[in-house]
Amino acid sequence: MIPFLDLKQINQPHLDRIRKASERVLQSGWYILGSEVENFENQFATFCGTRHCVGVANGLDALTLVLKAWGFETNAEVIVPSNAYIASVLSVTLANLTPVWVEPDPCTYLIDPARIEAAITPRTKAILPVHLYGRCCDMDPICELATRYGLVILEDAAQAHGALYKGKQAGNLGDAAGWSFYPSKNLGALGDAGAITTNDDELASRLRALRNYGSVQKYVNDYIGHNSRLDELQAAILSAKLPSLTTENERRKGLARLYLDGITNPDVMLPPTDQMDQDVWHLFVVRHARRDQFRAFLHERGIGTDVHYPVPPHKQLAYSEHAQCVLPISEQLHRDVISLPLNPTLTNDEVNYIIDTINQFT
Ligand SMILES: *Cc1c(COP(=O)(O)O)cnc(C)c1O
Numbered sequence: 001m002i003p004f005l006d007l008k009q010i011n012q013p014h015l016d017r018i019r020k021a022s023e024r025v026l027q028s029g030w031y032i033l034g035s036e037v038e039n040f041e042n043q044f045a046t047f048c049g050t051r052h053c054v055g056v057a058n059g060l061d062a063l064t065l066v067l068k069a070w071g072f073e074t075n076a077e078v079i080v081p082s083n084a085y086i087a088s089v090l091s092v093t094l095a096n097l098t099p100v101w102v103e104p105d106p107c108t109y110l111i112d113p114a115r116i117e118a119a120i121t122p123r124t125k126a127i128l129p130v131h132l133y134g135r136c137c138d139m140d141p142i143c144e145l146a147t148r149y150g151l152v153i154l155e156d157a158a159q160a161h162g163a164l165y166k167g168k169q170a171g172n173l174g175d176a177a178g179w180s181f182y183p184s185k186n187l188g189a190l191g192d193a194g195a196i197t198t199n200d201d202e203l204a205s206r207l208r209a210l211r212n213y214g215s216v217q218k219y220v221n222d223y224i225g226h227n228s229r230l231d232e233l234q235a236a237i238l239s240a241k242l243p244s245l246t247t248e249n250e251r252r253k254g255l256a257r258l259y260l261d262g263i264t265n266p267d268v269m270l271p272p273t274d275q276m277d278q279d280v281w282h283l284f285v286v287r288h289a290r291r292d293q294f295r296a297f298l299h300e301r302g303i304g305t306d307v308h309y310p311v312p313p314h315k316q317l318a319y320s321e322h323a324q325c326v327l328p329i330s331e332q333l334h335r336d337v338i339s340l341p342l343n344p345t346l347t348n349d350e351v352n353y354i355i356d357t358i359n360q361f362t
Pocket of ligand 1: 088
């Protein structure tokens with residue numbers, strides 16, 4: 001049996017370092033907002049090439065807090081990809097803003113820059129590109145539009161730790177970026193964790209207050225804040241794992257190459273490869289017109305798969321007021337995408353077995 005993802009297995013190579021880090025926190029007697037968080041923030045900012053990193057409780061909060069910190073009027077519009085993960089869209093709603101859907105490019109599955117301009121209105125304040133599956137959105141035309149219309153860009157980098165766009169790190173491609181370190185991400189904690197990266201000094205200091213009850217000085221509250229702090233234990237664990245991220249991403253790329261070279265089944269549509277080396281392959285997503293049958297075939301042969309994602313946000317009950325939106329590209333993608341196992345601990349033999357099995361499906 002090859003599970004889609006085994007979190008115990010992916011943390012196995014890090015166990016010694018995780019134990020040391022946890023012991024250090026345990027012995028310190030300091031568990032919230034201390035030197036471990038500060039240390040991780042510095043390391044991750046350096047990794048991304050940004051001036052600031054602000055640790056928060058999770059990826060959804062990272063996005064929501066940035067949108068709140070910008071202080072737009074209620075119901076201002078934020079452009080989001082229509083095939084996003086629900087959290088990207090929830091952040092907009094939770095910041096009392098209105099999501100405006102833009103369809104993805106059917107080849108890259110990422111927000112289509114050519115469709116953004118038509119969605120801009122006088123109420124538009126921000127664009128929220130999601131670097132889905134580990135590949136960066138086409139940022140140059142998005143930045144050009146943002147400059148022309150006076151909009152800010154919030155990257156959702158939750159699936160793109162270490163991804164590059166024209167040689168520049170994800171998280172340093174817009175005005176701010178939201179990160180998740182949910183256990184299954186390329187850089188994953190052993191619980192919930194998130195961060196924001198930005199080069200904006202003022203935004204960073206506002207976010208440091210917003211994550212901690214709106215307080216800069218203890219018992220002095222300047223804003224209506226949240227309790228959304230990254231804790232010392234998760235920060236220490238993330239610091240222990242960060243040095244391996246680049247190697248692990250290389251391993252993911254190697255496995256992605258095996259899949260790309262090995263899968264010859266003409267009914268299986270492979271992901272785009274034009275940014276092979278800049279993509280960090282958070283997920284290896286293929287498409288099949290008979291997705292559910294294909295999935296069952298793999299399952300019967302001991303191969304776990306997943307679907308990212310089965311229902312587009314505008315078709316969720318939570319967004320029923322958007323149910324009438326016509327978004328055919330997204331709806332098609334949600335019907336036929338399937339994610340194959342891909343993680344740094346998967347062996348070549350396992351991937352070769354998955355490839356052989358896929359090539360047998362008719
Ligand atoms: C995981 C993820 C999030 C949310 O992160 P959490 O830490 O689970 O809140 C947001 N956006 C994308 C694209 C994600 O993959």
